[in-house]
Amino acid sequence: MARAAVDIGSNSIVLLVLGDDDTVLADASRVVSLGAGLDQTGRFAQDRMDAAMVALLDFSDQAAQFGIAAADIGAFATSASRRAGNAAAFFRTVAKRTGIVVRTITGLEEAELTWAGATFDLDLPSSQLGMVDLGGGSTEIVWAMHNTAPCAPHSLPLGTVRLTEKFFGPDPQRYAPEQFQKLKAHIHSVISRADLCIQVENLIAVAGTATTLAAMSLGLKAWDREAVHGRRLSLSELDAWMDRLLASSATERQVWAAVSPKRADALLAGAAVLHTVGSLCGVDAMTVSTGGLRHGALLRT
Helix, strand or coil, X not given: CCXXXXXXXXXXXXXXXXXXXXXXXXXXXXXXXXXXXXXHHCCCCHHHHHHHXXXXXXXXXXXXXXXXXXXXXXXXXXXXXXXXCCHHHHXXXXXXXXXXXEEECCHHHHHHHHHHHHCCCCCCCCCEEEEEEECCCCEEEEEEECCCCCEEEXXXXXXXXXXXXXXXXXXXXXXXXXXXXXXXXXXXXXXXXXXXXXXXXXXXXXXXXXHHHHHHHHCCCXXXXXXXXXXXEEHHHHHHHHHHHHCCCHHHHHHHCCCCHHHHHHHHHHHHHHHHHHHHHCCCEEEEECCCHHHHHHHXX
């Protein structure tokens, strides 16, 4: 029987439907920026909740096409929902309008579920692995031997939307180099305080920022999961993209990020986080995975 999961993040909402043999039947994403402005107001903005509701209604309809009732969809909310004062009220409304019951999970639960899904359909050696899950509101980092439970997962307040708003404002047209230097110093400080200076043989990068940057390096104009999944993204490529993004206009960024243009403004902050994590983990490249929390949630059922 088919089963479905929804991951409600700070930036995007993602649906996954798997068949009995774990074949991907549907994998859809909507960038709604639910966490936009959250650090300033402490609440979800009404227009962002409206956009999220549209996405969830659509996902409920998609799941129904595979015989999955809305109440049977596993829906998990992460960083933004842990911080928003009106999240619980919003999700009560979601349940009434869509039938989808949303559970807000902790950062550690988020890390563990994402780890379970990160290696989905990836051919990786049995070695010391690290995983970085960079979202709009937080970053989860774990490490372990392949196919074992993660060791001491960390959830850090380093999200792409959160960092972009903090250092560049809510609608950046151009980036100031001095702001970028402050951003990088902040990222390094937060990660260093978490004592994440570990050495791994392979680092997996999941979520929309990593997949979009990989697609940009491939020159993709339309989404191609097969091309992106398992693609190696080097620190030198991240360096090059940071240079280009730092000097870019908003229009240029959206053209480069053709597979997900709504992420374009937050990619500079995201590339900086990924580069810092990769450097501290002692790798010169990371493996991009299109798997994630939604896969982990379904594979554990």
